[in-house]
Amino acid sequence: MKLGELAARLGCTLEGPANVEVTGVAGLDEAGPTEISFLANPKYIRKLKTTRAAAIIVSPDIPSGDRALLRSDNPYLTFAKALEVFFPPYRPPAGIHPTAVIAPDTKLGRHPSIGPYVVIEEGVEIGDDCVLKSFVAVYRQAKIGHRFLAHSHSVVREGVRIGNDVILQNGVVVGSDGYGFAKQADGSYYKIVQAGTAVIEDNVEIQANACVDRAGVGETRIRRGAKIDNLVQVGHGSDVGENSLLCGQAGLAGSSKIGRNVVLAGQVGVAGHLTIGDNVIATAQSGIPNDVEANKVVSGYPAMDNSQWLKCAAAYARLPEMFATYRKVLRFLEKQDAGS
Numbered sequence: 001m002k003l004g005e006l007a008a009r010l011g012c013t014l015e016g017p018a019n020v021e022v023t024g025v026a027g028l029d030e031a032g033p034t035e036i037s038f039l040a041n042p043k044y045i046r047k048l049k050t051t052r053a054a055a056i057i058v059s060p061d062i063p064s065g066d067r068a069l070l071r072s073d074n075p076y077l078t079f080a081k082a083l084e085v086f087f088p089p090y091r092p093p094a095g096i097h098p099t100a101v102i103a104p105d106t107k108l109g110r111h112p113s114i115g116p117y118v119v120i121e122e123g124v125e126i127g128d129d130c131v132l133k134s135f136v137a138v139y140r141q142a143k144i145g146h147r148f149l150a151h152s153h154s155v156v157r158e159g160v161r162i163g164n165d166v167i168l169q170n171g172v173v174v175g176s177d178g179y180g181f182a183k184q185a186d187g188s189y190y191k192i193v194q195a196g197t198a199v200i201e202d203n204v205e206i207q208a209n210a211c212v213d214r215a216g217v218g219e220t221r222i223r224r225g226a227k228i229d230n231l232v233q234v235g236h237g238s239d240v241g242e243n244s245l246l247c248g249q250a251g252l253a254g255s256s257k258i259g260r261n262v263v264l265a266g267q268v269g270v271a272g273h274l275t276i277g278d279n280v281i282a283t284a285q286s287g288i289p290n291d292v293e294a295n296k297v298v299s300g301y302p303a304m305d306n307s308q309w310l311k312c313a314a315a316y317a318r319l320p321e322m323f324a325t326y327r328k329v330l331r332f333l334e335k336q337d338a339g340s
Contacts, residue, residue: 001021001022001023001085002018002019002020002021002022003016003017003018003019003020003021003022003036003054003055003068003070004018004019006022006036006070006082006085007070009085010057010070010072010078010081010082010085011072011078012057012070012071012072012078013070013071014055014068014069014070014071015064015068015069015070015071016055016067016068016069017068020034020054020055020068021034021054022034022035022036022054022055023035023086024036024086025037025079025082025083025086026053028044028047028048028051028053028056029047029051031051031052031053031054032052032053033052033053033054034054035053035054036053036054036055036056036057036070036082037051037053037055037056037057037079038056038057038058038075038076038078038079038082039056039057039058039059039062039075040059040075040076040079042062045062048062048065048067049065051067053067054068055067055068055069055070056068056069056070057069057070057071057072057075057078057079057082058070058071058072058075059071059072059073059074059075060073091113091131092113092115092131093113094111094112094113095112095113095114096112096114097114097115097116097117097118097134099116099117100114100115100116100117100118100119100120101117101118101119101120102114102118102119102120103120103121103122103123103124103140104122105122105123106120106122106123106124106125106126107124107125107126108126108130109126109127109128109129109130109146110128110129111128111129112126112129112130112131112132113130113131113132114130114132115132115133115134115135115136115152116134116135117134117135118132118133118134118135118136118137118138119136119137119138120132120138121138121139121140121141121142121158122140122141123140123141123142124138124139124140124141124142124143124144125142125143125144126138126144126148127144127145127146127147127148127164128146128147129146129147130144130146130147130148130149130150131148131149131150132148132150133150133151133152134152135152135153136150136151136152136153136154136155136156137154137155137156138150138155138156139155139156139157139158139159139160139175140158140159141158141159142156142157142158142159142160142161142162142175143160143161143162144156144161144162144166145162145163145164145165145166145202146164146165147164147165148162148164148165148166149166149167149168150167150168150172151167151168151169151170151172152170153170153171154168154169154170154171154172154173154174155172155173155174155176156168156174156175157173157174157175157176157198157214158175159175159197159214160174160175160197160198160199160200160214161197161198161199161200162174162199162200163200163201163202163203163204163224164202164203165202165203166200166202166203166204166205166206167204167205167206168205168206169205169206169207169208169210169230170208170209171208171209172206172207172208172209172210172211172212173210173211173212174198174200174206174212175197175198175212175213175214176211176212176213176214177194177213177214178194178196178213178214178215178216178220178235178236178237178254179213179235179236179254180192180194180216180236180254192216193216194213194214194215194216194236195216195217196214196215196216196217196218196219196220196236196237197214197215197219197220198212198213198214198215198219198220198221198222199219199220199221199222200212200222201221201222201223201224201225201226202224202225203224203225204222204223204224204225204226204227204228205227205228206222206228206232207227207228207229207230207232208230208231209230209231210228210229210230210231210232210233210234211232211233211234212228212234213233213234213235213236213254214236215236215237216236216237217237218237219237220234220235220236220237220238220239221238221239221240222234222240223239223240223241223242223244223260224242224243225242225243226240226241226242226243226244226245226246227244227245227246228240228246229245229246229247229248229249229250229266230248230249231248231249232246232247232248232249232250232251233250233251233252234246234252235251235252235253235254235255235256235272236254236255237254237255238252238254238255238256238257238258239256239257239258240252240258241258241259241260241261241262241278242260242261243260243261244258244259244260244261244262244263244264245262245263245264246258246264247263247264247265247266247268247284248266248267249266249267250264250265250266250267250268250269250270251268251269251270252270253269253270253271253272253273254272254273255272255273256270256271256272256273256274256276257274257275257276258270258276259275259276259277259278259279259280259294260278260279261278261279262276262277262278262279262280262281262282263280263281263282264282264286265281265282265283265284265285265286266284266285267284267285268282268283268284268285268286268287268288269286269287269288270288271287271288271289271290274288274289274290274291274292275291275292276288276291276292277291277292277293277294277295277296278294278295279294279295280292280293280294280295280296280297280298281296281297281298281306282297282298282299282303283297283298283299283306285301286298286299286300286301286303287300287301287302287303288302288303289301289302289303290302290303300312300313
């Protein structure tokens with residue numbers, strides 16, 4: 001593909017020769033003379049002098065030089081779209097593999113692609129253009145929208161409701177039993193029936209081996225556009241807001257309410273029955289034991305304002321020196337008291 005044609009497809013302004021042949025996309029360090037790359041973070045601007053890329057996707061404020069540039073208001077997003085040009089998503093052909101086990105009353109939309117050893121139980125409804133890879137299981141009475149993509153070994157449990165354009169990566173479980181047990185007089189635990197459900201709205205992606213538990217009563221809900229990373233646990237009765245990101249190994253205890261556009265970085269833990277406001281960012285390994293107001297950045301355990309946590313972390317690194325100074329002062333004062 002010629003660079004000029006690619007610029008037009010991506011909606012970029014081209015600065016440089018339009019007839020250069022482009023064959024792919026790569027990072028700044030790896031790109032060769034027939035590949036394009038991108039610069040999203042200005043701190044890497046020095047790499048524009050050393051990269052071998054045929055052209056670089058940059059923001060409008062990057063100075064012009066002797067390199068071909070594709071100017072975009074959002075270089076990272078444009079790079080993502082460029083990847084799709086050269087590596088379009090594969091969709092397997094429509095059809096139902098003979099080893100699939102599908103209940104007679106299942107309602108499948110148009111053009112389904114059902115892989116080997118898929119199991120679909122009674123009363124299930126799935127919309128148009130679904131792709132269910134091998135060993136996917138959909139339990140009874142689940143309702144799923146259009147363009148559903150479920151990778152191998154993902155599971156949709158009974159009565160779960162899923163919207164349109166949802167992706168489940170390998171090993172995802174949606175609607176597993178919530179962690180509900182009542183302690184008995186003899187110290188043992190009695191399982192509480194998890195009679196609720198889980199609801200996944202449109203344009204949600206849940207990545208590998210993440211779990212979204214069903215509610216004991218009512219529902220667990222993942223709202224439109226949310227993205228859930230690998231190994232995330234969403235406890236029963238939780239509500240995750242629109243376009244929020246739950247990063248790897250984050251965990252929500254039951255009945256957590258997460259606002260819109262929230263980012264919980266890796267290994268963030270949220271105690272149960274809490275509310276986290278819109279636009280909150282919790283940095284990696286934060287532990288959140290209390291509600292968090294909207295628009296806050298929090299860190300540490302117990303989670304506090306990020307700027308305060310940075311000061312605490314800096315002081316913590318100096319504690320041995322501070323303690324040694326304290327002991328010297330203490331000994332000096334003791335000598336003063338002894339001599340008086």
